[in-house]
Amino acid sequence: MIELKNIDKVYEDGFQALKNINIAFEDGKINVLIGPSGCGKTTTMKLINRLVDYTDGQILFDGENIKQMNPIELRRKIGFVIQNIGLFPHMTIYNNVATVPKLLRWDRQKIRARVKELLHMVNLDPKTYMNRYPSELSGGQKQRIGVIRALAAEPSTILMDEPFSALDPISREQLQDELIRLQREINKTIIFVTHDMDEALKIADQIILMKDGHIVQKGTPQEILENPANDFVKEFIGEKRLGRRELPALAELIRTPFISTLDDSSTEHAIEQMLKHQVATIPVMEKNGKYVGTVNLYDALSNKDKQLTDLLDPSVIPINEIDKTEDVLRHMKQGKDTIPVLSSDQNMIGLLDQTKLFHVLHEMTGGECGVK
Amino acid sequence: MHVLTDYFQFWSEKYASILDYMTEHMIISFTVIIITVFVTVPLGIYMTKLKNEKIKGLMFHIANIFQTIPTIALLAIMIPILGIGFTPAVVALFLYSLLPLLRNTYAGMQSVDPEIIEAAKGMGFGTFERLFKIELPMALPYVMSGIRVTSVYIISWTTLAALIGAGGLGDLVLAGIGYNDKFMIFTGTILAIMIAIFLDFILGKMEKKLSKV
Numbered sequence: 001m002i003e004l005k006n007i008d009k010v011y012e013d014g015f016q017a018l019k020n021i022n023i024a025f026e027d028g029k030i031n032v033l034i035g036p037s038g039c040g041k042t043t044t045m046k047l048i049n050r051l052v053d054y055t056d057g058q059i060l061f062d063g064e065n066i067k068q069m070n071p072i073e074l075r076r077k078i079g080f081v082i083q084n085i086g087l088f089p090h091m092t093i094y095n096n097v098a099t100v101p102k103l104l105r106w107d108r109q110k111i112r113a114r115v116k117e118l119l120h121m122v123n124l125d126p127k128t129y130m131n132r133y134p135s136e137l138s139g140g141q142k143q144r145i146g147v148i149r150a151l152a153a154e155p156s157t158i159l160m161d162e163p164f165s166a167l168d169p170i171s172r173e174q175l176q177d178e179l180i181r182l183q184r185e186i187n188k189t190i191i192f193v194t195h196d197m198d199e200a201l202k203i204a205d206q207i208i209l210m211k212d213g214h215i216v217q218k219g220t221p222q223e224i225l226e227n228p229a230n231d232f233v234k235e236f237i238g239e240k241r242l243g244r245r246e247l248p249a250l251a252e253l254i255r256t257p258f259i260s261t262l263d264d265s266s267t268e269h270a271i272e273q274m275l276k277h278q279v280a281t282i283p284v285m286e287k288n289g290k291y292v293g294t295v296n297l298y299d300a301l302s303n304k305d306k307q308l309t310d311l312l313d314p315s316v317i318p319i320n321e322i323d324k325t326e327d328v329l330r331h332m333k334q335g336k337d338t339i340p341v342l343s344s345d346q347n348m349i350g351l352l353d354q355t356k357l358f359h360v361l362h363e364m365t366g367g368e369c370g371v372k
Numbered sequence: 373m374h375v376l377t378d379y380f381q382f383w384s385e386k387y388a389s390i391l392d393y394m395t396e397h398m399i400i401s402f403t404v405i406i407i408t409v410f411v412t413v414p415l416g417i418y419m420t421k422l423k424n425e426k427i428k429g430l431m432f433h434i435a436n437i438f439q440t441i442p443t444i445a446l447l448a449i450m451i452p453i454l455g456i457g458f459t460p461a462v463v464a465l466f467l468y469s470l471l472p473l474l475r476n477t478y479a480g481m482q483s484v485d486p487e488i489i490e491a492a493k494g495m496g497f498g499t500f501e502r503l504f505k506i507e508l509p510m511a512l513p514y515v516m517s518g519i520r521v522t523s524v525y526i527i528s529w530t531t532l533a534a535l536i537g538a539g540g541l542g543d544l545v546l547a548g549i550g551y552n553d554k555f556m557i558f559t560g561t562i563l564a565i566m567i568a569i570f571l572d573f574i575l576g577k578m579e580k581k582l583s584k585v
Contacts, residue, residue: 049494076496090509100495149495159494187566244425 001027002048002157002189007057009043009213017043019052019214025206027156030183030190032200035210036236041193044210048191061157070322079150079158079188080172084166085142087134093119093145095129098155102338118148121185122178140171147179157189164199176202197237201225209233247325248360254321254341255353260285263292267324281316281338283348284308290327291318291340291348318342321349328352382555385526394563397540400458401567406522408473411466416477419502435471436543441470447536461538465529467503469522476518480511483529505561509583515580516565520572527568 001023009018018040025031033041033245038192046052047059050071059066087096094115095102101111116126122144134142143163150158159189180203183190193199200207201221203238208362217229225241228234260283261270274282274297284292303311318340319328341354383390415431422428438446450460484507490507497582508515534542541560546555 001438040405046494050492051490068493072496074496075494080494082491082494084485087487087491088506088510103501120509127507210428212484 001025001062002191003058003060004047005058005060006043007044007047007054007059009040009047009052010055017213018047019212021057021215023215023218025157025189026193027189028187029205030179030203031206031208032204033191033208033210034192034195034197034200034236035216037195037209038212040213041195042161045161045193047193048157049078049080049159050161063370076104076153077155077157079151079153079155081146081158081160082162083162085134085146085163087142087145087149089134092131092133093137093367095144096134096145097149097152098319099149099289104153106153114152117153120337121182122148137307138171139167140175143167143175144178147182148177148250151182151186151188155188160190162195164195165194165196172199179203197241197366201241211321247329248339250319250321250323250325250328250352253325253353253357253360254350258283258349258351259309260348261295262287262308265308267295267300267304267306267311270295270308271297271304274300279338281313282340283340283351285348289347291342291346294340316340318348320353322343325357329357338362379555382559388562390559392539393539393544393560394567396538397527397530397542397564398567399462399542400465400533400538401523401527403462404469404530405528407462407466407520408469408526412470413477416474416515417476417481417508419474420481432471435474435526437560438467439471441468443532447532451536454531454568456537458538461487461530462531464536465526465533468529469526472525473515473518473522475512476514476521480518481507483514485511488550492578512583513579516575517581520575521577523571523575524568527571529565531564 004021004023006023007018008016010016021044023031023044026250033044035041043052047054048061048066050312061069061074062367076352081234088099091099097115098111101114106114114124115130117131120125124144129137129141137145143166146163150160151240161247167175176199179190183234185349198242205220205226206218207221208225209216211232217224217233219227225237230239240255257277258275259277260275263284263286270282270284274280280298281294281296283294288290292309293314294316296313296316299311299313316338319342321343323342327337339354341349341352343349389567394460419428419431441449443464443547445462447461450464454460454463487509487585488506489502492502495507531545533541534540541564544556544560544563548558548560
């Protein structure tokens with residue numbers, strides 16, 4: 001657990017880079033620092049491994065004040081992935097990955113085994129890649145090496161400064177997925193800086209949104225999307241993403257006109273209607289528009305001699321037009337293809353348009369999210 | 373054909389003293405090269421760490437001034453200070469070769485991507501570990517090419533050291549001028565060239581070996 005308490009940073013020229021920063025980075029979570037450029041997100045991250053010093057406040061690393069720790073030892077305990085990968089061009093992939101274990105003077109055999117294990121973890125064959133130089137690798141491969149280099153000495157915490165920003169969209173997606181998978185396997189505390197909201201929403205457990213050196217809002221992606229603190233947050237998230245996260249009002253999901261039958265018509269007639277319109281169920285109404293119930297084709301066919309009102313299917317539960325879409329979704333497990341929508345005075349208004357609802361849900365759950 | 377047999381004759385008579393001149397030449401040159409490398413490379417590295425721009429500028433200016441003094445003049449200035457012979461020659465040549473290597477070392481260290489340095493820092497390299505494992509190896513191509521160029525210069529300038537009595541192949545050339553002996557002039561020149569080429573070749577090999585960590 002890393003805690004930043006009341007951190008201020010003022011440069012010599014009087015510019016206040018950070019104002020009263022309070023964050024708790026919980027163990028085993030992906031924490032994303034996000035904001036427009038110059039907001040202090042990278043500065044905040046670099047406070048943790050003391051690449052940047054603060055003017056006022058306190059940073060606790062597992063309860064210990066980092067000012068009391070040797071900066072070099074502290075840094076060796078924290079993995080570090082920088083923006084443009086930062087692989088050492090004069091070293092082989094093996095030596096790059098082995099950097100921190102070598103600094104820590106691990107046993108040679110142990111280093112070798114560790115490097116191989118890490119290369120396997122990101123699906124790069126050790127035999128092929130160990131002795132190559134960074135210039136012989138593609139961008140995505142380099143960044144994978146950058147990430148496993150940070151993992152090499154098994155740090156509990158990893159700092160990542162816009163690690164995927166220089167990659168093409170496909171590699172970026174892949175690496176984000178890999179990061180999420182890796183995180184599940186290795187369970188590190190990750191502090192990740194980005195300016196890409198899609199990336200943040202995709203990977204974060206906690207998002208810390210910053211602007212002009214202070215924290216505007218922090219919370220889970222869900223919380224931030226549901227309750228953006230102010231207009232800046234809304235704007236930064238983007239109306240498009242916000243819009244998609246909100247379910248449309250039920251009124252927008254009602255399908256009219258609809259096929260129905262009157263309660264005094266014959267069962268034969270109802271069957272005809274259903275066959276003609278190729279539906280498996282049909283709502284039954286009184287003349288004045290009041291909803292009576294719903295009859296399904298199967299029951300009607302096997303009981304042609306009975307009155308329609310005797311064949312009503314009790315499992316079809318109508319919903320009310322003033323219901324919330326969220327609640328409706330919860331009731332939809334009944335799996336009926338017809339859900340009548342009634343007004344408050346029990347008049348039938350229409351049917352729930354399930355095709356439209358599924359379409360909305362599809363968009364929300366990522367059908368289009370994540371692609372710019 | 374006459375010329376060749378005459379030249380062969382010249383060598384068989386004088387080879388002992390030619391070799392002496394050559395050895396002298398190499399001793400002066402190599403001494404200067406070694407001193408220059410050991411003084412200038414650390415100085416260049418130190419200067420990249422120096423925050424004070426004024427001092428940095430001043431150091432470059434001084435090195436620059438030595439460079440602008442004509443070689444012969446610099447050697448001549450040494451006579452009232454250090455007399456004649458080996459020492460003043462070495463000092464003069466050292467001052468003369470200060471700038472090219474200093475500039476290359478400095479440029480090499482500056483060429484290391486600051487992001488790489490930050491990555492190294494962030495990963496927990498100490499100052500000296502970073503210098504020897506990251507910065508110097510990455511600056512090495514610049515430093516080595518500086519050493520190679522400077523070495524070739526020094527070998528050629530050493531020829532002039534004969535003017536202040538330091539000996540070397542310059543003596544052979546000067547004597548050749550005095551006696552109007554083409555063979556002496558030619559031999560002195562060609563041997564100086566050969567030493568330079570040979571050294572450049574060796575240093576090139578070294579560079580290749582060192583750049584693979």
